Amino acid sequence: MSPLKTGPEQNALPPCALEGGLHEVYALRYARMTERRVHENFLRRDMHDGPQPLDFFVWILRDRDHVILVDTGYGYRAAAERGRPIDFSPAEGLARVGLPPERIETVILTHLHYDHAGGLEDYPEATVHIQDAEVSFATGRCMCHEVMRFPYDVEDVATFLRRVYKEKAIFHDGDTQLFPGVSLHLLPGHAKGMQGVLVDTPRGPVLLASDAAHLYANLEGNAPFSLTIDVPETLNSYRRIHDLSPGADHVIPGHDPLVRARYPAMTVNGVELIRLHLPPHSP
Ligand SMILES: [Zn+2]
Ligand SMILES: [Zn+2]
Numbered sequence: 001m002s003p004l005k006t007g008p009e010q011n012a013l014p015p016c017a018l019e020g021g022l023h024e025v026y027a028l029r030y031a032r033m034t035e036r037r038v039h040e041n042f043l044r045r046d047m048h049d050g051p052q053p054l055d056f057f058v059w060i061l062r063d064r065d066h067v068i069l070v071d072t073g074y075g076y077r078a079a080a081e082r083g084r085p086i087d088f089s090p091a092e093g094l095a096r097v098g099l100p101p102e103r104i105e106t107v108i109l110t111h112l113h114y115d116h117a118g119g120l121e122d123y124p125e126a127t128v129h130i131q132d133a134e135v136s137f138a139t140g141r142c143m144c145h146e147v148m149r150f151p152y153d154v155e156d157v158a159t160f161l162r163r164v165y166k167e168k169a170i171f172h173d174g175d176t177q178l179f180p181g182v183s184l185h186l187l188p189g190h191a192k193g194m195q196g197v198l199v200d201t202p203r204g205p206v207l208l209a210s211d212a213a214h215l216y217a218n219l220e221g222n223a224p225f226s227l228t229i230d231v232p233e234t235l236n237s238y239r240r241i242h243d244l245s246p247g248a249d250h251v252i253p254g255h256d257p258l259v260r261a262r263y264p265a266m267t268v269n270g271v272e273l274i275r276l277h278l279p280p281h282s283p
Helices: 076-082 088-097 132-138 154-165 216-220 231-243 258-262
Strands: 024-033 054-062 066-069 106-108 127-131 169-172 176-178 181-188 193-203 204-210 251-253 265-268 271-275
Touching: 024 088, 024 193, 054 088, 054 193, 054 258, 127 132, 127 154, 127 181, 132 154, 132 169, 154 169, 193 231, 204 231, 216 231, 216 251, 258 271
Parallel strands: 066 106, 106 127, 127 169, 204 251
Antiparallel strands: 024 054, 024 271, 054 066, 176 181, 181 193, 193 204, 265 271
């Protein structure tokens, strides 16, 4: 287990007083893949092998007046179908920390893979922000091939499309300033319409890379993750990630257990929240 310093147990998130574009950023971990090994996490398989688990998160952005959910994770159906158990569903986790999913009005989907876009039905009031390229890819001809569609779940894609027909989806074509202090950045390669979320916090900008970089090691070694549909685009996106952030402490990879080790955390009703708007522990 990583040396998580959670502090005292609380029963609700304390109110947030930030305004003027500054946000709190929390990672909520709902699942962990413990069996994973190094050789499964990189495109090149000539490195030393050993255990390398993956964590699964959704992210919460919060200021005085708003809550934004970045990705919806996956729930019990996908967990059973794919043999990837979860500790609780992301919607349950949100409810336990005092953010009822039925009241969340803004969801950003970084991409439509099953572990990022599941359970959208739990957020009936949410308007969903997504990249054009991701929707085109997930509903287009490449989905005729099992090797391309296996990270997607047709039920998630269908649920998203119903949101489009309810006029509760907003499509973006590349980078955009979504709200004061929150911008979206197209970072393709792992997925066609992969986007990261850059958030202003009291310690400076924090880039939620999601699966544009699963692990710190992908970025540090310029070593793409095993699931990559376009290697040159993936490498270009690594460069963009470096350009967008003032340093490695300002980039949060999508699945790295080191995030829990590096940042302060708190526990609310048994749900662990990693506080990415605070400086990391000194090494
Ligand atoms: Zn993905
Ligand atoms: Zn993922």
